Amino acid sequence: MADAHLSVSFAGPLVTFQDGGRHGLMRYGVSASGPMDRLAFDAAHAALGNPAGGTGIEVSLGGLMLACTQGDVTVAVTGGDFATVHNAAKGRSWQVLTLKQGDKLTVRAGPGGSWAYVAFAGTLQAAEWLGHSATHAGSGLGGGALRAAQVLRVSDAAVRADREGEVERPPLQGDTAARVVIGPQDTCFDAAAAEVFTTQPYTVSDAYDRMGMRLKGPELPLKGALSIPSEPIVRGSVQVSGDGVPTVLLADHQTTGGYPKIATVISPDLDRLVQYRAGQPLRFQAISAAQAVVIARESAHQRHVYLDCISIARGTLEQRLMRENLNHGVVFE
Amino acid sequence: MQTARFTAVADHALLISFGDQITDAAHQMVIALDQALTQAPPTGMLEAVPAMVNLLIDFDPVITDHGAVEGGVRALLKTLKPEALQRATRRVQVCYEAPFAPDLPAVAQATGLSEDAVINAHLAGDYQVLMYGFAPGYAYLGGVPGAIQVPRKPVPVRDVPAGSVIVAGPQCLITTLLMPTGWSILGRSPTRVLTDDPHHPFLFDVGDRVVFERISANQLGPVAHG
Numbered sequence: 286m287a288d289a290h291l292s293v294s295f296a297g298p299l300v301t302f303q304d305g306g307r308h309g310l311m312r313y314g315v316s317a318s319g320p321m322d323r324l325a326f327d328a329a330h331a332a333l334g335n336p337a338g339g340t341g342i343e344v345s346l347g348g349l350m351l352a353c354t355q356g357d358v359t360v361a362v363t364g365g366d367f368a369t370v371h372n373a374a375k376g377r378s379w380q381v382l383t384l385k386q387g388d389k390l391t392v393r394a395g396p397g398g399s400w401a402y403v404a405f406a407g408t409l410q411a412a413e414w415l416g417h418s419a420t421h422a423g424s425g426l427g428g429g430a431l432r433a434a435q436v437l438r439v440s441d442a443a444v445r446a447d448r449e450g451e452v453e454r455p456p457l458q459g460d461t462a463a464r465v466v467i468g469p470q471d472t473c474f475d476a477a478a479a480e481v482f483t484t485q486p487y488t489v490s491d492a493y494d495r496m497g498m499r500l501k502g503p504e505l506p507l508k509g510a511l512s513i514p515s516e517p518i519v520r521g522s523v524q525v526s527g528d529g530v531p532t533v534l535l536a537d538h539q540t541t542g543g544y545p546k547i548a549t550v551i552s553p554d555l556d557r558l559v560q561y562r563a564g565q566p567l568r569f570q571a572i573s574a575a576q577a578v579v580i581a582r583e584s585a586h587q588r589h590v591y592l593d594c595i596s597i598a599r600g601t602l603e604q605r606l607m608r609e610n611l612n613h614g615v616v617f618e
Numbered sequence: 619m620q621t622a623r624f625t626a627v628a629d630h631a632l633l634i635s636f637g638d639q640i641t642d643a644a645h646q647m648v649i650a651l652d653q654a655l656t657q658a659p660p661t662g663m664l665e666a667v668p669a670m671v672n673l674l675i676d677f678d679p680v681i682t683d684h685g686a687v688e689g690g691v692r693a694l695l696k697t698l699k700p701e702a703l704q705r706a707t708r709r710v711q712v713c714y715e716a717p718f719a720p721d722l723p724a725v726a727q728a729t730g731l732s733e734d735a736v737i738n739a740h741l742a743g744d745y746q747v748l749m750y751g752f753a754p755g756y757a758y759l760g761g762v763p764g765a766i767q768v769p770r771k772p773v774p775v776r777d778v779p780a781g782s783v784i785v786a787g788p789q790c791l792i793t794t795l796l797m798p799t800g801w802s803i804l805g806r807s808p809t810r811v812l813t814d815d816p817h818h819p820f821l822f823d824v825g826d827r828v829v830f831e832r833i834s835a836n837q838l839g840p841v842a843h844g
Binding site for chain 2: 308309310311312313314315415416421423424426465466468469513514515516517519521522539540541542549550551552553574575577578580581582585
C-alpha cells in the first residue's frame, strides 16, 4: 500500500496529534494527555476499522484545513457537532469520506462541541515521546501542534469505500448534569460549599484549554486561609483557587497541586463535559463513590457495544443495494 | 507508624493519606507504601502517584472498586517497614558561575552569607525526592539547609531555561522545560532529569537521595549555551 500526503493549509491553536494517551507516568509529573473526548476519538478509529489507540488529530474550535497532495485515503471525522467541507460538499462531523489526490477538507466549529477528531485509514506518522504521539500541550512533548505548510504522512493509506457515510453518534445523554463524587478535600471548604457546587448553575468561562476548564458561578469560599500539602490530581479533579473559583482539570492536568479539590467528575461524564463551550451553562450532581463505580461499569459496557456496532463496515453502495435485494428475495425471483 | 486515612476519588481512584502536615514520618510512609505497591500491586491497580503526605492509586473500576483496593492496601500496610527503605543516590552536577546563577547574589544578600558560603551550603544539603508535579520531570527535592532558605519571588521570571537549579523555602528543583518561575536560580545543570533513555526515562524515583556536585562553566559544556 502506498503513502498518502496531506498538506496543512491552516491549523488553529490547539490542533494537535493525539493517540490513546501516555498512561502510567503520573508519578513522574506526566499526565496521560491523549484526546479530550476519548469516546469520539475511539469512534473515529472504530468507524474506519482501525485498531484502537492509533494516532489521530484533535481539532479545536480554531479549525483545520487539509489538502491531499499525494495518494487517496479514507478519513473519519467525529466529535461534537463540527462543520466539514469536502471540496464543495458541506457536511458535519460523524462521517467517513475518502480524500483523493487534489481534494481539500476543512473541519471547523459548527453548531456545538469544542473538540473534533480526524483519523485516517492507515498509520498517521507523528513524533513520539516515551512511545506515544499524544501531545502534552503545555510542554509540546509528543507529536506536537499542527502548523500551516506541514505535510502529514499516512503510511499504508487505504481507501475503504465500504465505510463511507454517516457514523452513528454515541447514545445521546442529553443535557444532564456532570456527576461528581464529593472530595477529597471538601473539609477545607465552608460547610455549604459542596451543596452550592452541586445545586447552583455554573457556566464555562473563556479560560478553557487542554489543561482545564475554569467555571463561572457561585464562589466556593475556603475555610480560613487553608493551604494543603501538594497532592495528586486526576483528570476530572475540581480544584478551587484562593479566589473561590472552581476549575475542572482535564487531559493535560498537573499531576500534583496544592489547591483543595471540592469534588471529582466521574470518568464516564468527562467526554460529554469537554464538549461544552465558553458561555454554556452546566450543572454538577453529587453521587456516592459506590454509585460512581456502578455507572462506570455500565458506561464501559455501553461504550464497548457502541464501538463494536460502528466498527462494522456497512458495505459499498453496490453491496448495500445487493443486500437489500437479497433481503427482499428480488434477485432470485 | 502513621495511621492511614482512605478517601474515594471519583469512580477510579483512592487517596491514602498519612497526615495533613508535611512531616518526615508521613512522607516515609508514602515511600514505603509506594515501594510495596510496586512489588505487589492490588488487582486492577493502574498506577500509583506518591506525593508529600499521601498517595493516590488509580484503578480500573470495571475490575475492582474502592473497597477492594482499600483492603489490599490495608494488608500491605501491616507489612511495611518505613525505617528500612531502599533509596538510590543520584548525582547531579551544578555550575554555580555567572551567567548561570543569576540569583546567587540576591540569595547571599538575603541570608547574610558570601556567595561561596551559599554554594557550599547548597552542596551540603541532604536532598530527597519528595514528589513530581507541575510539569513532566519536575521533581521536588526536600532538604535545602535552613541557612539558605529564601521565599519565592513576588513576581515570576519568564523563560527560565531547562536545567536551571532553583530553590524556594526548603525545596530545590532542576527544571526540565523553558518555564516561568518565582524560585531563585542558583545554578545550571547538564544532568538531565528527562534522560531520553527509553529504559530509564526519568532520572529520579520518588524517595531517591540526591547529591549535588560542583562543576565549572567549562565542564557545563554546550548545553549551557543552548
